[in-house]
Amino acid sequence: MIFTDLKLRIVPLIVLIAWSVAYISQINYDAWRYYSPSVLNTSFNEFIEPQPLSPQNTRLISFGATEFAANIYWLQLIQYYGGGTPYGQYRKLPELFDTVTELSPNFQQAYITGLIILPGEGFVDQALSLGEKGQKNLPDSWEMPYYTGLVYHIYKKDYAQAGAKFNQAATFAGAPAITKLFAGIYFKEADQRKKAYLIFQTVVATSEDQYIIARAEKQLAHLDGIFTLESAVAKYRQQFSVYPKNLNQLVTSNIIKKIPVSPFGVKYTYNPKTGRIGDD
Amino acid sequence: MLRQYLICQSIILYAKALSNMLKLQKLTKQFWLGSKPFTAVNSLSLEVATGQVFGFIGLNGAGKTTTIKMITGLLFPDSGQSSWKKQDSTSVESKKKFGFMPEHPQFHRHLSATEVLSYVGELFEIDPTIITKRTKVLLKQVGLADSAKIPVRNFSKGMRQRLGFAVALINNPELLILDEPLDGLDPIGRAEFKKLILEQKAANKTIFLSSHILSDIDEICDQIAVIDKGKLLFIGSPKKLTGGKKSLEAAFVELVR
Amino acid sequence: MKTIWVIARNTFIETIREKILYAIVGFSLLVIVASLLAGSVSLGQDVRVIQTFGLTAMTVFLLVITIFVGSHLLYKETEQKTIYLTLTKPVTRVWFYLGKFVGLSLVIGASALLMGLVYVILLWAKTGFVAPANYWAIGFTILEAWLVVAVGMMFGSFASPISSALYSFGLILIGHSTTTIHAIAQKSAPTIRYLLEGVYYAFPNLEKFNLRNEVVYAISPNPTQVITTLIYFVAFTALLLALGIAVFRKNEF
Numbered sequence: 001m002i003f004t005d006l007k008l009r010i011v012p013l014i015v016l017i018a019w020s021v022a023y024i025s026q027i028n029y030d031a032w033r034y035y036s037p038s039v040l041n042t043s044f045n046e047f048i049e050p051q052p053l054s055p056q057n058t059r060l061i062s063f064g065a066t067e068f069a070a071n072i073y074w075l076q077l078i079q080y081y082g083g084g085t086p087y088g089q090y091r092k093l094p095e096l097f098d099t100v101t102e103l104s105p106n107f108q109q110a111y112i113t114g115l116i117i118l119p120g121e122g123f124v125d126q127a128l129s130l131g132e133k134g135q136k137n138l139p140d141s142w143e144m145p146y147y148t149g150l151v152y153h154i155y156k157k158d159y160a161q162a163g164a165k166f167n168q169a170a171t172f173a174g175a176p177a178i179t180k181l182f183a184g185i186y187f188k189e190a191d192q193r194k195k196a197y198l199i200f201q202t203v204v205a206t207s208e209d210q211y212i213i214a215r216a217e218k219q220l221a222h223l224d225g226i227f228t229l230e231s232a233v234a235k236y237r238q239q240f241s242v243y244p245k246n247l248n249q250l251v252t253s254n255i256i257k258k259i260p261v262s263p264f265g266v267k268y269t270y271n272p273k274t275g276r277i278g279d280d
Numbered sequence: 281m282l283r284q285y286l287i288c289q290s291i292i293l294y295a296k297a298l299s300n301m302l303k304l305q306k307l308t309k310q311f312w313l314g315s316k317p318f319t320a321v322n323s324l325s326l327e328v329a330t331g332q333v334f335g336f337i338g339l340n341g342a343g344k345t346t347t348i349k350m351i352t353g354l355l356f357p358d359s360g361q362s363s364w365k366k367q368d369s370t371s372v373e374s375k376k377k378f379g380f381m382p383e384h385p386q387f388h389r390h391l392s393a394t395e396v397l398s399y400v401g402e403l404f405e406i407d408p409t410i411i412t413k414r415t416k417v418l419l420k421q422v423g424l425a426d427s428a429k430i431p432v433r434n435f436s437k438g439m440r441q442r443l444g445f446a447v448a449l450i451n452n453p454e455l456l457i458l459d460e461p462l463d464g465l466d467p468i469g470r471a472e473f474k475k476l477i478l479e480q481k482a483a484n485k486t487i488f489l490s491s492h493i494l495s496d497i498d499e500i501c502d503q504i505a506v507i508d509k510g511k512l513l514f515i516g517s518p519k520k521l522t523g524g525k526k527s528l529e530a531a532f533v534e535l536v537r
Numbered sequence: 538m539k540t541i542w543v544i545a546r547n548t549f550i551e552t553i554r555e556k557i558l559y560a561i562v563g564f565s566l567l568v569i570v571a572s573l574l575a576g577s578v579s580l581g582q583d584v585r586v587i588q589t590f591g592l593t594a595m596t597v598f599l600l601v602i603t604i605f606v607g608s609h610l611l612y613k614e615t616e617q618k619t620i621y622l623t624l625t626k627p628v629t630r631v632w633f634y635l636g637k638f639v640g641l642s643l644v645i646g647a648s649a650l651l652m653g654l655v656y657v658i659l660l661w662a663k664t665g666f667v668a669p670a671n672y673w674a675i676g677f678t679i680l681e682a683w684l685v686v687a688v689g690m691m692f693g694s695f696a697s698p699i700s701s702a703l704y705s706f707g708l709i710l711i712g713h714s715t716t717t718i719h720a721i722a723q724k725s726a727p728t729i730r731y732l733l734e735g736v737y738y739a740f741p742n743l744e745k746f747n748l749r750n751e752v753v754y755a756i757s758p759n760p761t762q763v764i765t766t767l768i769y770f771v772a773f774t775a776l777l778l779a780l781g782i783a784v785f786r787k788n789e790f
Contacts, residue, residue, distance in 0.1 A: 063713035064743070065596075067750040068589040071579070078580050106754060109582055352625040354790045372627040380625040386618040388547065390554035396622075402543040403626040447622065 049085075050076050050092050055102035062103075070104035081117065094118060094126035101130065105137040115147035119155040127151050142172035146179060149186070159190035167199065177209045181216055188223065197223050218263040222279070225260035229268055229277045232256045243275040302328040302351070302369065302455060302488060306360035309346055309510075320346040322510035323360065328455075328488055328503070333481050335501035335518075336490040337532065343510040344490040345383055348459045351488075352380055364455065376404060379453030383460045385444025389433040393424055393443050396432060397450055404451040411450070418446040422476065438469050445476060456480060458489040462496050474500060498528045508536050540628055541636040548640025552606060553647065561605075562648050565598030566655050573659065584664050585753050591656045592674055592749040599649055599682045600709060606644065607689025608701040610637055611785070620790055630786050638690055638778060642683045649679045668755035673763075674748040680770050681746035685709060687774045688741070691781035694788065711736070712743030741773050 052058070052073055062069040077096040085091075097114040101107060111134035118127035131148030138144055149165030152158045163186030170180035184199035200223070203216040232250045237243055239253070247270045250256050262268060262279065269278040309321040321343040328334045338344050349355040351362045353370030364374040387396045394415055401411035419425045422442040427435070435443065441461070448456055461477065462470050477500055480487060491497055497504060498518055506514040506521070513535050514521055522531045552558060572590030576583030614620040614637075623633055653675040660667050688708055692701030711718075715737055722733035745766050748758060758766075 060714070060717055063710055064716070064747040065589070065593050065749065067585075067753050068593040071575075071582075071586050071589045074582065075575060075579055075586065078578060104753070107585075109580070113580065349790070354621065354624060356787075356789060372629060375625065375627040378625070380621075382618065382621040382625070384618070385622070387622060388551045388619050389617070390551050391547075395550070399543065399547050400622065400626060403540060403623065403628055405539060405627075 049087075050080050050096060052076075052092070052096055052099045055099050058099065058103060066103045070100050070107060070110075073100045073103065074107070074110060090121050093121055094123045094130075097126075097130055101133060101137070105133075108134075108138060108141060108143065111138070112143050112147055115151055119151050124151065124155045127155075140172065142169045142175035142179070145169040146175065149182075153186065159186045160192060163187040163190060163192070163195075177207055177212055180207070181212055181219075184216070184219060188219070193223055193226060197227075221263045225262055225268060226277050226279065228256065228260050229270070233270075233275045233277070237275065243272050244270075245272050246270060301330060302362070302364050302486070304347070304351070304360070304362045307347060307350055307357050307362060308359045309343075309350060309355060309357050319510050321350070321357075324507065324510070324512050325360075326505050326512060326515055328486060330454075330486050331484055332503050333477070333487045333501045334489070335497040335504040336488065336507065337492065337494065337497060337504055338490070338507040339492060339536065342507050344492075344507060345459055346510075347507070348457055348488075348490060351457065352378065376451065377454040379448035379451060379456045381444040381448040381456075381458045381461060383463065384437075385440050385447070387432040387435075387440070387443065389431065391432055392429050393419060393432060393435075393446075394428045396443065397446060400447050401450050406451060414450055414452075415446075418449055421449075421479075422446045423472070438465055441465060441469070441473070445473070449480070454486060456485050456487045456489075458487065460491060461489055462491060462493055470496065494529045494532055506532065506535055540632045541639060544623065544628070544633060544636025545639035545643060548610070548637050549643045549647075552641065552644045555606075558602065558606070558644070558648070561598055561602050562651060565594055565652055568594040568598070569652060569656050570659060573663070576663070584660075587660060587663060588671070588752050589749065591659065592671075592678070592752060595649070595652045595656060595675070596678050596681075596749065599645065599652070599678060600685060602648055603641075603645055603682045603685045604689055604702050604705045604709075606641055607686045608693045608698045608705060610641055610690060611693045612698045615788075615790055618790075624790065630788075631782055634690070634694075634782050634785050635778070638686060641686050641690075645682045645686060646679055649675065649682065668752065668757075670748065670752045670755050670757045673757050674752045677746040677748050677758075677766065680766070681743055684741060684743070684746070684770060684774055684777070687777035687781065691777045691784070694781045694784040708740065709743065712741045713747070715740070715742045715744050741777075742769070745769055 050073075053061070058069050058073075059066060073096060077093070077100060080092065080096065081090060097110065097118065100110045101114070104110070111130060114130045115127050115134075118124075118130065128148060128151055131144060131151065134141070134144040135148070145165040146169040149162045149169060152165060153162035156162075163183050166179050166183035166186060169175050170183055180199060180203045184196045184203065187193070187196035187199060197220065200216045200219045204213055204220065207213050207216065229247065229250070232255045233244060235255050236250060236253060239255075244250055244253075247259050247268070251258060259268070266279055270276075271278065304324055304326050307321050307324040308319070311318045311320055324343070324347060336344055336347070346355060350357045351369050352375070362369040364377070367374050369375075369378075388399075391399065397415040397418065398408070398411050401414070402408075406414075415428075416425075419428050422445050424439060424442050424446065427439060432440070432443065441464070445458075445461065448458065458477070462473055465473060474496060477487060477489070481500070489500075501518060503516065504514070504518055504521065505512060518528055521535070522528055526534075569591045572587045572594065573583075575590050576586040579586040614623075620633075624630065656675070657667050657671065660671065685705060685708075689701060689705045692704045696704065718733055718737050722730045722737060725733060751758070
């Protein structure tokens with residue numbers, strides 16, 4: 001009897017105490033959450049960096065659902081990249097791209113996104129190795145060499161590599177028609193003019209786009225001008241054992257009739273010390 | 281002439297009765313309680329003749345349910361055998377002729393009484409139209425006609441007992457095995473159940489029922505067997521046990537002590 | 538044969554009237570639909586995300602139902618004593634066991650079809666196209682669940698429901714790690730390698746039924762793969778059923 005009476009009085013008491021404790025802790029939480037100086041000037045959520053497991057471990061705990069795991073990391077990557085980072089650099093970005101593509105080796109969009117995003121965030125070498133991995137895993141995709149080539153061009157200024165990648169990309173069906181033209185331009189920029197010339201010739205012979213053919217023909221004419229001047233300089237040197245002082249001497253010494261004009265309207269430059277013809 | 285013919289006929293009937301019987305031969309079953317063996321049924325032999333109502337009497341834990349489970353194949357005897365018409369009583373052919381009602385009948389929670397009966401009927405491979413017909417009759421007979429569509433989980437104990445009895449009758453069995461059919465029923469329920477059993481007796485069914493309520497046994501049974509601690513103490517008619525003087529209860533207590 | 542079917546139908550009716558089943562199936566449908574949300578933040582990869590999320594959710598919930606019901610199936614019958622109702626009728630234990638297996642397989646199949654239907658409608662509404670690989674993946678997931686039914690019932694024939702659920706769960710994890718186990722085995726020292734290869738061949742290789750990664754690339758299985766997987770399924774299920782029946786035949790109630 002006493003016990004049941006006790007119980008009746010104890011239940012409201014417990015409710016009251018539990019509710020007060022909950023209320024006080026809620027106030028405490030709010031005070032900390034809203035009124036304390038925030039860490040690193042960011043909200044709590046943004047402060048957490050993704051901590052991807054290694055691809056091997058993810059594979060181990062995915063129990064066969066590897067594409068699912070890859071997509072989880074893909075979503076995490078997008079949230080991370082879209083959310084801003086308090087460190088000034090998305091330090092985990094290369095690791096996330098690597099994990100996603102390890103788990104899902106044929107995830108084309110992941111490679112492309114990585115090749116576009118990563119170099120801009122300061123991870124040029126990681127982007128290039130991602131591109132290599134993409135080329136290995138997706139040997140039929142023109143996008144892999146194409147976007148890798150762009151990274152070589154924009155961030156490495158390595159035109160020879162960029163040209164090689166674009167030349168490779170141009171061999172795949174589905175690659176944009178302009179790829180081959182770009183490859184030629186890159187080789188030209190890398191001073192591999194003979195190679196560039198051949199590529200432009202191929203473009204003229206194979207392309208179906210009139211604009212691209214016109215551009216390639218202009219490039220050919222431009223290179224023709226350079227080649228003419230180069231051979232004239234060589235002839236001059238054979239005759240007089242020295243390089244001409246300037247390009248006009250070639251005309252005055254009757255080796256060529258006139259200095260060719262580039263169809264792009266640029267003037268050919270000449271270095272009298274090395275005898276090199278430039279176009280910038 | 282007529283007399284000879286009648287004798288002949290009765291001999292044939294008797295032989296028929298003997299051949300149509302349930303026969304237990306030296307059934308033995310041991311359980312292990314921890315590391316100690318416990319003999320639930322000890323070398324039990326008995327015979328039930330056709331048309332008899334056979335009472336199987338014993339205290340709680342005497343081995344009644346264990347014996348019935350061995351007859352129906354829920355338990356395997358350590359030694360001995362139980363047969364029906366010279367066939368193993370646990371075989372599919374034998375079980376086709378049995379109607380069985382366990383001690384506290386339980387049914388699948390989500391089925392209604394009708395569904396339970398049609399399920400069991402189909403297990404006996406009875407024609408569906410016959411099942412529907414019998415279901416109606418049986419449910420009316422046991423007084424569940426109004427609760428036919430209610431899920432069995434809402435049934436009271438008495439209602440489950442009634443449904444159990446209907447289930448035992450669905451295949452129009454030759455042998456009815458009822459384990460404590462009257463246990464846990466109120467007096468009115470008991471009276472009704474006794475009536476049901478006697479109806480079956482009138483329909484010439486062989487009935488094997490176990491009980492520890494002696495007053496009921498006295499009214500129903502032609503033949504009784506008394507079992508205690510797994511051993512058969514007595515087999516014969518109730519009159520033989522009482523000797524015509526004592527009550528059955530007094531005779532039973534004397535026997536068991 | 539007819540008796541097996543009668544028991545199977547009874548099991549099916551009895552199981553699909555359980556409220557817990559509705560709860561799990563309903564929740565799984567919710568999760569499959571929620572893959573739309575995940576798809577919407579995936580930078581144009583929504584089809585990919587919906588496919589993997591939907592199929593993974595389907596598999597997980599199907600296996601949850603399978604483990605939960607499969608390991609309880611025989612226990613519930615003995616615990617609630619409803620097994621007396623069936624086994625005392627002209628039914629052998631083999632028929633009873635097989636009937637229970639078929640009945641639960643029907644429940645699993647029905648749940649899977651419902652989930653698969655919602656998934657396919659969702660995918661179709663989103664993209665207007667459902668690659669055949671999706672149907673293959675769903676079909677093979679159902680086969681996997683049926684195999685796990687046999688696993689759960691085998692454990693349920695001698696262990697308590699909780700332990701048999703745990704054993705089944707462990708077996709599923711091992712079954713899906715077979716690729717990893719094999720890879721580790723190839724790199725290990727001889728003794729460990731034989732041990733791991735023993736594990737690899739002894740446990741059911743559930744990765745055979747996993748076509749869910751290929752769906753993203755719309756790769757349908759080739760006929761040889763389908764036939765070998767089917768043979769594997771039949772053989773392993775028969776093995777598990779035989780083991781379960783061997784134990785169940787000796788059980789006393």
